[in-house]
Amino acid sequence: MAERSWSFSKAFRSIFSGPELITEDTWDELETALITADFGPDVTESILGRLRADVERHRVTEVKEMRGMLRDAIEERLAAYDPTLRLSERPAVILVVGVNGVGKTTTIGKFANYLTAFDKRILVGAADTFRAAAVEQLGTWAERAGVDIVKPQQQGQDPASVAFQTVERARSEGYDVAIIDTAGRLQTKGGLMDELSKVRRVIEKQVPVAEVLLVLDATTGQNGLAQAEAFIEHAGVTGLVLTKLDGSAKGGFVLSVQEKTGLPIKLVGQGEGIGDLTGFTPHVFAAQLVG
Ligand code: GDP
Ligand code: GDP
Ligand code: MG
Numbered sequence: 001m002a003e004r005s006w007s008f009s010k011a012f013r014s015i016f017s018g019p020e021l022i023t024e025d026t027w028d029e030l031e032t033a034l035i036t037a038d039f040g041p042d043v044t045e046s047i048l049g050r051l052r053a054d055v056e057r058h059r060v061t062e063v064k065e066m067r068g069m070l071r072d073a074i075e076e077r078l079a080a081y082d083p084t085l086r087l088s089e090r091p092a093v094i095l096v097v098g099v100n101g102v103g104k105t106t107t108i109g110k111f112a113n114y115l116t117a118f119d120k121r122i123l124v125g126a127a128d129t130f131r132a133a134a135v136e137q138l139g140t141w142a143e144r145a146g147v148d149i150v151k152p153q154q155q156g157q158d159p160a161s162v163a164f165q166t167v168e169r170a171r172s173e174g175y176d177v178a179i180i181d182t183a184g185r186l187q188t189k190g191g192l193m194d195e196l197s198k199v200r201r202v203i204e205k206q207v208p209v210a211e212v213l214l215v216l217d218a219t220t221g222q223n224g225l226a227q228a229e230a231f232i233e234h235a236g237v238t239g240l241v242l243t244k245l246d247g248s249a250k251g252g253f254v255l256s257v258q259e260k261t262g263l264p265i266k267l268v269g270q271g272e273g274i275g276d277l278t279g280f281t282p283h284v285f286a287a288q289l290v291g
Contacts, residue, residue: 008037008251009291016067016291022055026063030070037289038221039252043259047073067290075286077255081264083280085239086210087115091123091170091178093203095163097196097235098215099227100184103243105134107215107269108179109141110277120176122147125166127159127199128183138181144274148175159183159195160202167206187230196235213266215241216257221250228261237261243269246276251289 011033015026027048034044047070054060054069086092096104105128112122124142128134129152142149150166163180170178182199185192203209214237216224231237240263242254258265265280 008249009289011036012067012070012289013291016064018063020062020064022061022063022066026066027052030066034252036249037252038250038256040222040256040260043077043252043256047077071286071290074255074289075282078258078282078286081258081262083239083264083266083282085266085279087120087177089207089210091167091175091207092210093167093170093207094177094179094211094213095182095200095203095209095235096179096213096215096241097182097231097237098184099186102184102215102217103241103269104128104184104215105137105141105181106272107213107241107243107267107277108138108181109145110269110274111267112142112147112179113145113274114277115177116146121174123150123166123170123173123175123178124148125150125162125178125180126152127162127166128181129155129157129159129162130183131155134181134183141274160199163199164202164206167203171206187227193230193234196231200235209236211239211266212237213239213241214263215243218242218245218248218250218253221253222256224253224257225260228257228263232261232263237263239264239266241265241267241269246270251285254285254289 015029031048050073051069096108098104108124112124115122124138124147126135126138132155135151139149150169152162166178166180200209212235214231242265245268268278268280270276
């Protein structure tokens with residue numbers, strides 16, 4: 001992962017390899033870099049405030065010494081949220097939600113594959129019953145990951161009933177984890193948001209939901225925040241998945257989305273391949289971000 005090229009770290013790399021002494025220009029460049037990387041104005045201001053204090057306190061004069069300080073400031077803030085996935089229940093039921101095209105189905109494929117490495121028995125449920133192609137797509141991922149799948153008996157079947165059947169099978173056949181895909185929906189469609197509440201309710205007739213993961217596309221940056229609010233309200237989101245961080249210039253979104261939603265990032269998607277998913281490690285991420 002460390003060898004990946006992170007487009008959002010380029011600006012920081014160029015600042016920290018620039019002229020040796022810290023000047024007002026350095027602060028301007030840093031501000032621009034933070035805003036461009038989508039940290040948002042509030043976070044940018046507070047990080048710069050802390051950095052100025054650190055620079056003064058430690059009597060730092062050289063630009064290159066600021067790099068570690070910025071990395072630590074970012075890491076400390078990222079680490080304020082617990083990224084641990086709750087997987088101890090058996091079965092641990094994970095519901096995956098979000099708007100269209102953010103990467104829900106792809107994430108489920110990658111995540112299922114990741115979990116099989118820990119000897120977990122995984123079942124996925126195709127509760128995106130809206131399009132036949134969606135079921136096929138999850139089917140393809142299940143095959144790649146070598147996990148089992150519950151599909152709807154007919155197109156358009158109530159997603160809640162597919163979710164119910166997935167959990168029912170996971171319980172009776174002793175699966176460790178059941179991951180349920182859902183149709184993408186706009187946060188502004190009240191009826192569809194109610195449908196999510198129903199899916200959740202129906203699962204909870206059998207077992208508590210271990211995680212409700214909201215998938216956000218990092219390339220949309222701050223716009224993702226508007227989506228998050230409605231999903232948090234209707235689906236009881238417990239954690240975030242940020243996808244498409246590969247090639248995204250908006251790595252700072254990682255920090256602002258946690259602080260604005262109060263929810264931890266639990267998984268990070270960085271490519272379309274089956275191996276392109278990792279847990280979220282503040283130390284590693286801060287290092288990648290700052291370059
Ligand atoms: P869904 O509608 O939320 O289920 O989204 P999909 O899983 O169908 O993904 C939509 C598109 O985003 C597909 O073309 C995926 O290959 C792509 N995608 C998903 N995750 C990532 C990622 O982490 N990086 C990149 N580059 N593309 C991704
Ligand atoms: P309602 O459809 O608004 O009455 O909501 P319910 O909570 O009763 O059920 C929602 C969906 O979950 C239904 O379409 C059922 O197919 C499914 N469901 C609920 N309870 C059961 C159950 O005990 N067995 C099965 N197989 N499905 C259930
Ligand atoms: Mg999908």
